[in-house]
Amino acid sequence: MRNAEVARVFRDIAAYLDMDDVPFKPRAYEKAAQAIESHDRPLDAVYRAGGVKALREIPGIGTSMAEKLEELITTGKCKLREEYHHRMPVDLAALTALEGVGPKAVKVLYERLGVRTLADLEAAARAGKVRDLPHFGEKSEQKILKALAFVQTSGQRTPLAVVRPVIDELAAALARVPGVARVEVAGSIRRRKETVGDADLLALARTAEAAIAAFAQLPAVARVLGQGDTKCSVKLQDGLQVDVRVVPEESFGAALLY
DNA sequence: GGGCAAATACTG
DNA sequence: CAGTAT
DNA sequence: GCCC
Numbered sequence: 001m002r003n004a005e006v007a008r009v010f011r012d013i014a015a016y017l018d019m020d021d022v023p024f025k026p027r028a029y030e031k032a033a034q035a036i037e038s039h040d041r042p043l044d045a046v047y048r049a050g051g052v053k054a055l056r057e058i059p060g061i062g063t064s065m066a067e068k069l070e071e072l073i074t075t076g077k078c079k080l081r082e083e084y085h086h087r088m089p090v091d092l093a094a095l096t097a098l099e100g101v102g103p104k105a106v107k108v109l110y111e112r113l114g115v116r117t118l119a120d121l122e123a124a125a126r127a128g129k130v131r132d133l134p135h136f137g138e139k140s141e142q143k144i145l146k147a148l149a150f151v152q153t154s155g156q157r158t159p160l161a162v163v164r165p166v167i168d169e170l171a172a173a174l175a176r177v178p179g180v181a182r183v184e185v186a187g188s189i190r191r192r193k194e195t196v197g198d199a200d201l202l203a204l205a206r207t208a209e210a211a212i213a214a215f216a217q218l219p220a221v222a223r224v225l226g227q228g229d230t231k232c233s234v235k236l237q238d239g240l241q242v243d244v245r246v247v248p249e250e251s252f253g254a255a256l257l258y
Numbered sequence: 259g260g261g262c263a264a265a266t267a268c269t270g
Numbered sequence: 271c272a273g274t275a276t
Numbered sequence: 277g278c279c280c
Contacts, residue, residue: 017277022277023262024261024262024277024278025277025278026277027262027263027277027278028262028277028278029277031277031278032277032278059278059279060277060278060279061278062277062278062279063277063278064277064278065277065278099275099276100268100275100276101275102274102275102276103275104273104274104275105274105275134270135269135270135273135274136269136270137269137270139268139269139270140268140269140270143268259280260279260280261278261279261280262277262278262279265276266275266276267274267275267276268273268274268275268276269272269273269274269275270271270272270273270274
């Protein structure tokens with residue numbers, strides 16, 4: 001079982017806990033999911049090499065989560081998650097991915113309308129059933145419809161493995177531009193998401209304009225989508241969209257977090 | 259044991 | 271204003 | 277739940 005899948009299980013648990021207003025645990029599970037997702041080594045390998053103890057070395061993973069990880073790695077399942085899912089068999093990943101839809105909303109949608117999937121939700125929203133729900137209204141329903149349309153169109157994302165070498169090379173090229181002191185890959189690539197919609201680069205330079213201008217003229221750039229004083233968005237020859245932002249020394253660290 | 263991110267924007 | 275989501 |  002891949003790290004991303006394990007992380008998904010933990011995220012589901014976090015969402016289920018959130019629905020019941022359980023304090024703090026959800027954050028703990030989310031933090032763990034994040035740590036797992038961005039861990040460079042496959043967890044099953046970590047487990048084979050060092051057992052539960054090795055899993056516990058990962059920050060955010062304590063006794064309880066290490067046990068659940070062991071269960072997931074050896075059996076492929078997680079009892080706790082299955083119990084929750086049995087009580088509420090919803091596609092949490094997809095539903096929760098919708099902007100404006102969180103655990104609480106999923107719960108209400110399921111309990112009152114039996115919504116389990118995106119298709120269910122779309123049908124309900126189109127039928128005007130969502131607006132009458134507690135905590136929802138006309139606006140909420142419209143927002144959901146909009147979010148639904150968005151995920152359906154912006155579907156094509158690129159696997160990280162494909163983007164990685166391309167973006168690394170581009171980053172190196174940018175780093176060679178005179179005046180550019182440092183370049184880091186940011187965004188979803190830095191966070192090691194499975195797939196990326198676009199790439200984000202962060203550059204450190206004294207004169208942002210010059211760096212931006214030079215970047216826009218790199219050979220790999222097919223066309224410039226937008227260009228400002230400190231940032232620039234381009235489409236590469238291979239179709240990948242790249243956003244670059246140039247910041248001064250003092251904000252580099254903070255900017256990297258985003 | 260006791261604390262755990264903070265701030266903001268919507269919506270009802 | 272309070273609750274919820276980001 | 278995790279961490280200190």
